[in-house]
Amino acid sequence: MKTLGAGKLILPEHTPFAKPLTVQQCMHYALTHPAVASVLIGCKNRAEVLNAVRYLDMSDEELDYAEVLGSLRNDFRGNCVYCSHCQPCPVNIDIATVNKYLDIGRLDKDNVSPSLRSHYQGLSATGRDCIACGSCEARCPFGVEIIKNMAEAELLFSEFIR
Ligand code: SF4
Ligand code: SF4
Structure with a gap:
């Protein structure tokens, strides 16, 4: 699973939703899925690492992604963005x-x-x-x-x- 959807989920110009998710909401989304025990975030500097670990101190309200996920833009509906959030598959199809x-x-x-x-x-x-x-x-x-x-x-x- 690409936690940040190759960056698309957190960028205003590329998000398929009405507004971008935060890095921590993306992490929470991944970690609340079956069989997901850890996430690996690609960080290019110290600030991004520190931002990612803020996850540990955030409240449930701050991590809640439901509202954003419910705002999918119509032009994205039905198109696969290869995020793998649909996994696991019982017959192991990628x-x-x-x-x-x-x-x-x-x-x-x-x-x-x-x-x-x-x-x-x-x-x-x-x-x-x-x-x-x-x-x-x-x-x-x-x-x-x-x-x-x-x-x-x-x-x-x-x-x-x-
Ligand atoms: S089918 Fe799977 S990989 Fe494609 S958009 Fe849906 S959850 Fe993501
Ligand atoms: S078996 Fe088919 S329907 Fe079931 S999770 Fe895999 S791809 Fe989806």
């Missing part, structure tokens, strides 16, 4: 990676490159393994239709169907 390959493949469906197909097929679990349990969709803050995407990825990248 959902963000499958979605990323799918987004690339969708750019030119009739000419999927052999290397892209090969990368997809090299994953330890693919769309073919999806059991449509729906737990990922319940966790995705961006309203991505993951089950549909897994089926589409399998259709697009499977050598047997095409």
